[in-house]
Amino acid sequence: MAYCSSSVPLTSLLYVFILILSGMTMSAHAKNITIVNLCKETIWPAIITLGNNNGGSGFQLKAGQTAFYSAPDGWSGRIWGRTGCSFDNNGNGTCQTGSCGDSLNCSSAGxxxxxxxxxxIGQPDFYDVSLVDGFNLPIVVTPINGTGNCSAAGCDGDLRQSCPSQLTFKSNGKDVACRSACDVFNTDEYCCRGSYGDPGSCLPTNYSKIFKQTCSAASTYAFDDRTSIITCSAREYVVSFCATRNQTVCSYHDHTLACNVSGGLRSFSSSWWSLMLAIPFTLFIRSLF
Incomplete structure (x- = not known):
């Protein structure tokens, strides 16, 4: 795992601009995943490799910071955000949501x-945003330079604001997350097991429909992934916390700035560098749109 981070204003586009000025490049031998914190508070992202209990990590990401992860070909894993954490200098501590134990570095699920x-990651790639285990932060996955059904996955709002009272998860008297109906009621119907253990009998419930209203491009119950898993061959991906699916995101790779602007992907080669150095950044933003 390789990542780096830096504090910037709350826009991934601005951060990519800063990367260009610094001459930063990414690995050509892996899929690059950019992780952006567009939330108003600090979060602690975690990354685990499925089937590898020693292949995980975790780190702090303040509001406006961006980090990078290099996913090798064949990699299968999860990325999520933890909230309300407190860790000491040795990386030991606790979190209100998404905790993987008492360690900053995660080796198990949240x-x-x-x-x-x-x-x-493969040929092609598969990705989705899953709320089957509940909701603690809005997540959007956006492909960059992709072919196939390369749509953005995830949420367009914060489900904590519309969480049914029966599912509300509180910490210190504050609503901090929204539990799944399976987690709360533990019935075969909500957990898609027993006589409900197949796609024909396990159907959307009133609770999963509420999740779907806010996160139409996410899996909201066990068999929802038939329509929510996206197949795409992309060069790289952006995982944004507290973003929306129609929000502009950018990635920088091999001297090219690529942004998912309105009307499709737009790329800018290194010939743009001198222009960007010569004009105010706000003017450059306007030139993109």
Whole structure:
């Protein structure tokens, strides 16, 4: 795992601009995943490799910071955000949501409720945002330079604001997450097991429909992934916390700035560098749109 981070204003586009000025490049031998914190508060992202208990990590990401993860070909794993954490200098501590134990570095899945970005990197790639285990943060996965059904996955709002009272997860008297109906009621119907253990009998419930209203491009119950898993061959991905699916995101790779602007992907080669150095950044933003 390789990542780096830097504090910037709350726009991934501005951060990519800063990367260009610094001459930063990404690995050409892996899929690059950019992780952006567009929330108003600090979060603690975690990354685990499925099937590898020693292949995880975790780190702090303040509001406006961006980090990078290099996913090798064949990688299958999860990315999620933890909230309300407190860690000491040795990386020991606790979190209100998404905790993987008492360590900053994660080697196991986050505790429920938690929103998850799931990836399988290959030819093609598969990705989705899963709320099957509940919701603690809005997540959006956006492909860059992709072919196939390369749509953005995830949420367009904060489900904590519309969480049914029966599912509300509180910490210190504050609503901090939204539990899944399976987690709360533990019935076969809500957990898609027993006589409900197949796609024909496990159908959307009133609770999963509420999740779907806010996160139409996410899996909201066990068999919802038939329509929510996206197949795409992309060069790289952006995982944004507290973003929306129609929000502009950018990535920088091989001297090219690529942005998912309105009307489709737009790329800018290194010939743009001298222009960007010569004009105010706000003017450059306007030139993109």
């Amino acid at each position: 505790s429920l409720p938690v929103s998850i970005a799931e990836f399988t």
